[in-house]
Amino acid sequence: MTSNAPLIDTVYHDLALRTLEVIRVTRVTPRLVRVTLGGPELAGFIDRAPADHVKAFFPAPGELEPVLPLLGDDDEGLIFPDVPPFPISRDYTTRRFDPVAGELDLDFVLHGSGVASVWAAQAAPGQKLGLAGPRGSVMVPLEFDWYLLASDETGLPGLSRYLEILPEGAIAKVFILVDDAGEEHHLETKADAAITWVHRDGLAHGEGDLLHRAISALEFPPGRPYVWITGEAGELKPIRRHLRAAGFDRDYTDVDGYWKRGTVNLDHHLADDDEEEPGADAASWPASSRRGGQGSSPHL
Ligand SMILES: Cc1cc2nc3c(=O)[nH]c(=O)nc-3n(C[C@H](O)[C@H](O)[C@H](O)COP(=O)(O)OP(=O)(O)OC[C@H]3O[C@@H](n4cnc5c(N)ncnc54)[C@H](O)[C@@H]3O)c2cc1C
Incomplete structure (x- = not known):
C-alpha cells in the first residue's frame, strides 16, 4: 500500500440489545419486504455505514416475544444460553x-423457507423483533477512481446505501442478481452508475454463475477500484478468483458470502474454503480474513 492509499477504518460501537415494534410493512417488490421498526428502545441506535448490520432475533413459532441472549461485559459480547x-x-x-422519525428499515428477501423469511412474509404492525448491534461500521472513504458493486437481493440494502452516498461523478459499475424484471426498482444515486439487473429467469437462488459471467464481461475502467460484492457463498467463488487473477488489491476488495445454499444461518465470518490458499504468501490475494486487509467486518 502506498502512503496516499485510502484508509478503510472500522469504527466499533457499544453493543446493545433491543426489542422493537413493527410500525409498518411495505412490499418493495414481490420478493422484497421492508419492515419499519420503532419504539422507545430504538433510542441511541447507531448507524454509520452502508454495510452496517444487526442480528435480528425472531419470536419462536407461536410466541409473541423474541428470546434475546444476555449482554456480556466489554469484549464478552452476546452470551447465548x-x-x-x-x-x-x-x-x-x-x-x-431515521433518528428524528424514530424509524429503522430492514429489507427481507422472501425465499420461501427459513425463520426470517417466513416471519417477514407475515410481519404486521405491533409485532416484536429483537435486535443486537450494529457492532461497528466499516468506513470506506469515497475517494476511489471507480466502484464495483454487485449482489443478489440479500446485499441489495447495502448496495443501495453505497449508491446513495457516492458523490456526483463517481464511477460505479453495478450488477444486481434478481429473479426477473418484476424485482427491478429505482435506486437513488448521484453517481455515474451503470446498473445492470441480471435475471435468474427461473434458475433457483444460489444456482448458476450469472453474476460471475456479468462481471467477467466488464471492461475495467482505469485507476484504483473499491469492490463490494455479496451474495450466495458458492456463487462468489469464481468472482473472487476472477478478481484475484485480474490483480485487484485485496485491501479494497470485499467479497462476502451472505448466505449459503443448504446452510441455515451462515456465519459470514467463517472463511470460505477458497479464501485460504495453501502456500499463499502474505501479499497474495485473498488472505485468510473474510474481507481484505483493511476494514474487517465487526463480529456480533
Ligand atoms: C452481514 C449480513 C447482512 C445481511 N443482510 C441481509 C438483508 O438486509 N436482507 C436479507 O434478506 N438478507 C440479508 N442477509 C442474508 C440473510 O441473513 C440470510 O439469507 C439468512 O439465512 C436468512 O435467514 P432465513 O431464516 O430466512 O433462512 P435460514 O433458516 O438461514 O436458511 C433456510 C434455508 O434457506 C436458504 N436461504 C437462506 N437465504 C436464502 C436466500 N436469500 N435465497 C434462497 N435461499 C436462502 C438456506 O440456504 C437454507 O437452505 C445478510 C447476511 C449477512 C451475513
Missing part, C-alpha cells in the same frame, strides 16, 4: 435509520 429457550437470530442490513 445452553438451555432452552434459545434465541433465534439472523443477520440483516440496516437499510435506513
Whole structure:
C-alpha cells in the first residue's frame, strides 16, 4: 500500500440489545419486504455505514416475544444460553435509520423457507423483533477512481446505501442478481452508475454463475477500484478468483458470502474454503480474513 492509499477504518460501537415494534410493512417488490421498526428502545441506535448490520432475533413459532441472549461485559459480547429457550437470530442490513422519525428499515428477501423469511412474509404492525448491534461500521472513504458493486437481493440494502452516498461523478459499475424484471426498482444515486439487473429467469437462488459471467464481461475502467460484492457463498467463488487473477488489491476488495445454499444461518465470518490458499504468501490475494486487509467486518 502506498502512503496516499485510502484508509478503510472500522469504527466499533457499544453493543446493545433491543426489542422493537413493527410500525409498518411495505412490499418493495414481490420478493422484497421492508419492515419499519420503532419504539422507545430504538433510542441511541447507531448507524454509520452502508454495510452496517444487526442480528435480528425472531419470536419462536407461536410466541409473541423474541428470546434475546444476555449482554456480556466489554469484549464478552452476546452470551447465548445452553438451555432452552434459545434465541433465534439472523443477520440483516440496516437499510435506513431515521433518528428524528424514530424509524429503522430492514429489507427481507422472501425465499420461501427459513425463520426470517417466513416471519417477514407475515410481519404486521405491533409485532416484536429483537435486535443486537450494529457492532461497528466499516468506513470506506469515497475517494476511489471507480466502484464495483454487485449482489443478489440479500446485499441489495447495502448496495443501495453505497449508491446513495457516492458523490456526483463517481464511477460505479453495478450488477444486481434478481429473479426477473418484476424485482427491478429505482435506486437513488448521484453517481455515474451503470446498473445492470441480471435475471435468474427461473434458475433457483444460489444456482448458476450469472453474476460471475456479468462481471467477467466488464471492461475495467482505469485507476484504483473499491469492490463490494455479496451474495450466495458458492456463487462468489469464481468472482473472487476472477478478481484475484485480474490483480485487484485485496485491501479494497470485499467479497462476502451472505448466505449459503443448504446452510441455515451462515456465519459470514467463517472463511470460505477458497479464501485460504495453501502456500499463499502474505501479499497474495485473498488472505485468510473474510474481507481484505483493511476494514474487517465487526463480529456480533
Ligand atoms: C452481514 C449480513 C447482512 C445481511 N443482510 C441481509 C438483508 O438486509 N436482507 C436479507 O434478506 N438478507 C440479508 N442477509 C442474508 C440473510 O441473513 C440470510 O439469507 C439468512 O439465512 C436468512 O435467514 P432465513 O431464516 O430466512 O433462512 P435460514 O433458516 O438461514 O436458511 C433456510 C434455508 O434457506 C436458504 N436461504 C437462506 N437465504 C436464502 C436466500 N436469500 N435465497 C434462497 N435461499 C436462502 C438456506 O440456504 C437454507 O437452505 C445478510 C447476511 C449477512 C451475513
